Amino acid sequence: MINNPRQPRNIPLGDIPRPGVIRSRATTPRRSSMPDNLLAVSWRLEPRDYVLAHLLDQHRFLTTDQITAILYTSPRTCRNRLDVLRSIGFIDWFMPVHPRLGRLPVHWVPGPLSARYVALYENEAAPSSRALRAARDGHASAATRIGHLVHADGANQFFIDLLTHARHHPPARLTRWWSAAQIEKKTKHNSRPDGHGVWTDGDREVAFFLEHDTGTMSHPARAAKLPGYLTLQEEGPDWPVLFWLPTSTVETNLHRHLAGETSGVVVATAARDHAADHGGPAGPVWKVVGNGRRRLCLADLPGPVGKEGGYNPGPPKPEDDPLFLLRGDPPPVRD
Numbered sequence: 001m002i003n004n005p006r007q008p009r010n011i012p013l014g015d016i017p018r019p020g021v022i023r024s025r026a027t028t029p030r031r032s033s034m035p036d037n038l039l040a041v042s043w044r045l046e047p048r049d050y051v052l053a054h055l056l057d058q059h060r061f062l063t064t065d066q067i068t069a070i071l072y073t074s075p076r077t078c079r080n081r082l083d084v085l086r087s088i089g090f091i092d093w094f095m096p097v098h099p100r101l102g103r104l105p106v107h108w109v110p111g112p113l114s115a116r117y118v119a120l121y122e123n124e125a126a127p128s129s130r131a132l133r134a135a136r137d138g139h140a141s142a143a144t145r146i147g148h149l150v151h152a153d154g155a156n157q158f159f160i161d162l163l164t165h166a167r168h169h170p171p172a173r174l175t176r177w178w179s180a181a182q183i184e185k186k187t188k189h190n191s192r193p194d195g196h197g198v199w200t201d202g203d204r205e206v207a208f209f210l211e212h213d214t215g216t217m218s219h220p221a222r223a224a225k226l227p228g229y230l231t232l233q234e235e236g237p238d239w240p241v242l243f244w245l246p247t248s249t250v251e252t253n254l255h256r257h258l259a260g261e262t263s264g265v266v267v268a269t270a271a272r273d274h275a276a277d278h279g280g281p282a283g284p285v286w287k288v289v290g291n292g293r294r295r296l297c298l299a300d301l302p303g304p305v306g307k308e309g310g311y312n313p314g315p316p317k318p319e320d321d322p323l324f325l326l327r328g329d330p331p332p333v334r335d
Contacts (some may be wrong), residue, residue: 038113038120041088048072049085051325053114054121056091058322059156059179061107066156070163070323082108090114092136096149104149109136147214155194155212158244158281162199162298163322165282172201172282172299176316183209186313187236191228196239198316199282201299207239208268208303215246219257226263233265236311239303240266240288244281248274251287258289268301 048071055062064079072078085091091111096104110118115135116126127135159177166172176198178186183196193209211225222243229241245251248271258267270285278285279297286296308314318324 036089036112038117041090041113044084044088045090047325048081049090050117051323052085052091052108053110053117054325055322056108056110056114057118058177058182060152061109062156062160063105063107063153065105066160067108069160070167085114086111088113098149101150107149147216151194151212151214154214154244155210158210158212159195159197159322161280162197162282165280169282172199174198174322175200176207176320177322178320187232187311189232189236189311191232193229193241198305198320199298201282201297204299205305206299206301206303207237207305208298208301209239209241211241211243213243213245213250215250219254222254223258223261223263226261226265226267229265230263232311237306237313238266240268240301242286242301243267243269245269245271246273247271255287255289266302268296 051071052062052067064075064082067082068075068078072081082091082093086093089111090113091108093106093108095106098104112129112132115132119126159174162174163177166174174197176196178196180192180194183193184190191209194212195210196208197210198205198207209229211222213222226241233239243251243254245254251269251271251274254269267289268286269289270281270287275281275283275285282298284295284297286298286301287293288296288301305315306312318327321327
């Protein structure tokens with residue numbers, strides 16, 4: 001029996017070959033043999049592949065588990081598909097080794113063809129080979145910065161958890177997910193939250209800024225972030241700032257620290273250890289600073305989207321939905 005070299009290969013758990021297994025040229029072609037244009041691989045691409053291209057472009061990298069959670073039902077199917085996309089140069093990957101934490105999960109990043117696709121989709125010039133190489137090498141170097149990759153993974157995971165919740169609890173929906181770079185570009189303001197989202201659940205809607213906290217920051221440093229949000233809301237959105245904290249102990253102490261301060265910004269907190277057993281970030285886990293001990297669901301927090309103007313980008317557009325290409329909504333109108 002002759003094996004078909006184009007057959008998707010089962011990737012061992014962890015996304016790395018088993019000890020002693022050597023990848024053949026048939027399953028892992030050399031870069032020089034890969035197609036260098038989208039037309040040549042278009043017949044092999046699916047809607048989920050295009051969605052993944054946009055997500056990787058906007059958020060730099062995602063792990064296999066994160067991609068599985070929002071786009072697949074089977075981890076094996078996801079790993080097989082990702083390997084196929086890598087073999088044709090659509091996406092790429094790296095396995096970071098952190099100075100303190102050791103080997104981390106595989107992280108998937110844009111490949112030459114996915115980067116070209118996104119640029120052309122956005123009516124921008126396709127990136128040069130040099131730019132693609134610099135971006136690809138930058139991902140691996142970022143992984144060695146202590147805390148950088150872990151923090152980025154955690155911020156991404158917050159929104160992945162919301163997308164996963166919405167997948168199993170319609171009509172809940174994450175209608176916008178922006179990275180820090182997108183926020184700065186869209187609001188024209190220098191505030192740098194870790195993310196921004198618009199979450200809907202039935203007739204309830206809340207827009208928010210996210211501050212993902214790994215637990216290494218002091219309470220005064222956390223409080224020092226708030227004045228920047230105050231200047232933003234003076235001519236822009238009056239959205240709550242969500243502190244996504246590691247433990248309930250840190251959360252309690254932060255509330256005590258902020259009790260005597262009047263920042264003028266709505267601050268809500270939740271602890272990941274508590275949220276794990278209470279519905280995740282979409283559940284009744286949020287406590288507004290200065291508003292007693294009652295916990296609210298994310299959709300019940302005060303955060304009207306508001307009208308476009310000033311620093312406010314306005315309501316989410318259809319293409320702001322991270323899964324837009326898989327929805328049945330009308331296509332965006334382009335100038």
